[in-house]
Amino acid sequence: MNASEDGVLPPPSNLKILVHRFASAGAAPMFNVIKNSHPIQYATIKGFFDATTLGIGIYVSNTPPDITIGYAWSADKFATDQIKEVAYHEFAHASHYRKTDFQLWVDNINFVAHHGGYGNGTEAGFEKGSLIEMWGYFMGREYAHRRYGPNMHSNLNPPFPTGAAGFANSWYAWNENSNNISLFDWTHIASAFLHDIRYNNIYNQSNSLAENNVLIADSDSISGYSISTICNFFDGSTTSPTTLMDKLRNVLPSGITGNTTANYDILRNVY
Numbered sequence: 001m002n003a004s005e006d007g008v009l010p011p012p013s014n015l016k017i018l019v020h021r022f023a024s025a026g027a028a029p030m031f032n033v034i035k036n037s038h039p040i041q042y043a044t045i046k047g048f049f050d051a052t053t054l055g056i057g058i059y060v061s062n063t064p065p066d067i068t069i070g071y072a073w074s075a076d077k078f079a080t081d082q083i084k085e086v087a088y089h090e091f092a093h094a095s096h097y098r099k100t101d102f103q104l105w106v107d108n109i110n111f112v113a114h115h116g117g118y119g120n121g122t123e124a125g126f127e128k129g130s131l132i133e134m135w136g137y138f139m140g141r142e143y144a145h146r147r148y149g150p151n152m153h154s155n156l157n158p159p160f161p162t163g164a165a166g167f168a169n170s171w172y173a174w175n176e177n178s179n180n181i182s183l184f185d186w187t188h189i190a191s192a193f194l195h196d197i198r199y200n201n202i203y204n205q206s207n208s209l210a211e212n213n214v215l216i217a218d219s220d221s222i223s224g225y226s227i228s229t230i231c232n233f234f235d236g237s238t239t240s241p242t243t244l245m246d247k248l249r250n251v252l253p254s255g256i257t258g259n260t261t262a263n264y265d266i267l268r269n270v271y
Helices: 043-053 080-099 103-115 124-146 171-176 190-197 202-206 225-233 239-251 262-271
Strands: 018-020 069-071
Touching: 043 069, 043 103, 069 080, 080 124, 103 124, 124 171, 124 190, 124 239, 171 190, 171 202, 225 262, 239 262
Parallel strands: 018 069
Antiparallel strands: none
16 A cells, blocks of 8 residues: 555655765755745754754755755665655655645744754644654654565664564564654654554564553553544644644544543553
């Protein structure tokens, strides 16, 4: 199944994409797309790229791209699946841009530029970036797993220790339990929540992959949400993970054992 079959809009057309070796990170500020309707100051553009791509701002800020994909020259970041995961992540952002409110995107650009990243979850205005990255991290790993499966990926370190590629250190496992390091990206981005509401534990248990140990006691029993359903709520009226979770609570997939609002609230409260 591809993105269109999942109900995900394609990115805007005629994107300017910069692939570079300076840092193994990506970004999707959509600067070229938005420049005519909302000029953004050079200092903000440079600050954004310095925060997200480790210092290339001085080289690209006069003619900024919409998306950057960095791969570095290090062996653990040059693998095809690593680059693909970044690309899936950034194109998910570009698709989100088409659905959401324009101001949400600009507010997040300003936040990242002035805070040097996505913050720690306590600063005023962090919620918009948390929502944007929640979708990006989830989709990048989801689609990388679809493409490379349980054992055709490179070694994902971090969060996993060095070892042969297998289900326990797959892109799916990263969304599922992050090697029990954390439930969150950047300490506060709940990307794994979107994974947890899609999947029951049959697939991972059949491959001897344990649930994240933070969730075991709280019995993650919610499953069955489609990517299409999740994606539909990433419109302009959704500006935080809290709002998204509120909306998803109202559309629990029916006919699935364990899918009750009480169980949904148990899972949600962990995040």
